[in-house]
Amino acid sequence: MKLATWNVNSLKVRLPQVLDWVSKHRPDVLCLQETKLEDANFPAAAIREAGYHALFSGQKTYNGVAILTRAAGSDAVTSIPGFDDPQKRTLAATIDGVRIVCIYVPNGESVESEKYQYKLRWFAALRAWLENELKRFPRLALLGDFNIAPENRDVHDPAAWEGKVLFSRPERDAFNELLAAGLRDSFRLFAQPEHSFTWWDYRMNAFRRKMGLRIDHVLLSTELARSCTACTIDVEPRNAERPSDHAPVVAELETT
DNA sequence: ATGGTAGAAACTCTA
Numbered sequence: 411m412k413l414a415t416w417n418v419n420s421l422k423v424r425l426p427q428v429l430d431w432v433s434k435h436r437p438d439v440l441c442l443q444e445t446k447l448e449d450a451n452f453p454a455a456a457i458r459e460a461g462y463h464a465l466f467s468g469q470k471t472y473n474g475v476a477i478l479t480r481a482a483g484s485d486a487v488t489s490i491p492g493f494d495d496p497q498k499r500t501l502a503a504t505i506d507g508v509r510i511v512c513i514y515v516p517n518g519e520s521v522e523s524e525k526y527q528y529k530l531r532w533f534a535a536l537r538a539w540l541e542n543e544l545k546r547f548p549r550l551a552l553l554g555d556f557n558i559a560p561e562n563r564d565v566h567d568p569a570a571w572e573g574k575v576l577f578s579r580p581e582r583d584a585f586n587e588l589l590a591a592g593l594r595d596s597f598r599l600f601a602q603p604e605h606s607f608t609w610w611d612y613r614m615n616a617f618r619r620k621m622g623l624r625i626d627h628v629l630l631s632t633e634l635a636r637s638c639t640a641c642t643i644d645v646e647p648r649n650a651e652r653p654s655d656h657a658p659v660v661a662e663l664e665t666t
Numbered sequence: 667a668t669g670g671t672a673g674a675a676a677c678t679c680t681a
Binding site: 419420422423444446470471472517519525557611612613614615616652655 | 669670671672673674675679680681
């Protein structure tokens with residue numbers, strides 16, 4: 411089973427790239443973030459023609475998440491229960507017996523921002539919810555744009571980023587608390603190249619200069635982690651014309 | 667020096 415996540419930064423703009431990518435890689439599950447589409451405008455027909463089912467929870471201009479699947483999903487949930495949030499950042503469903511949770515964590519803007527406090531509140535609610543979900547669904551995968559780089563090696567210049575949003579101590583602590591709830595970072599189950607990143611700012615030629623962060627993640631419950639055989643970042647789409655600023659992350663599970 | 671790019675939308679906000 412192949413699971414993937416990709417922040418597309420507008421599905422309207424990136425739809426041809428997404429269709430091309432799924433035809434080439436044929437993931438069983440592709441979680442998308444920043445679709446920036448109201449549900450009425452979701453390109454369900456084009457995705458269906460590519461052989462995929464789609465679940466989606468979107469809004470105009472900002473945020474929006476979707477899950478594309480080869481097999482039909484069930485029991486979809488579009489929010490963190492008990493956390494009142496008008497922003498469309500969460501989508502969960504069961505596919506082939508695996509509980510898939512697709513998230514777009516708030517960016518936070520800066521550590522001084524009100525949006526940073528919202529980010530930490532949001533992430534605390536996510537952890538509380540997932541502690542319960544992991545009991546209900548031992549086979550659970552949490553994929554998405556976490557907007558958190560967990561470790562020094564996930565940042566091109568850790569000294570410059572120390573204490574900044576995406577790499578501040580409270581954010582990294584929150585990420586580690588999520589792991590402590592019973593999740594593994596699938597990328598770190600394997601030896602990886604140095605300078606492995608998933609996001610590069612559009613500005614300052616950051617991609618060409620390898621100035622990136624690893625902020626998109628595939629976390630697996632301990633049971634699923636045991637069957638994980640690979641996790642890779644596909645930087646190829648970042649080289650395309652009009653790319654997303656994020657690259658897809660792909661995890662492979664041994665089918666049982 | 668606090669820049670710059672991209673997307674959606676609408677003359678600004680978010681990332």
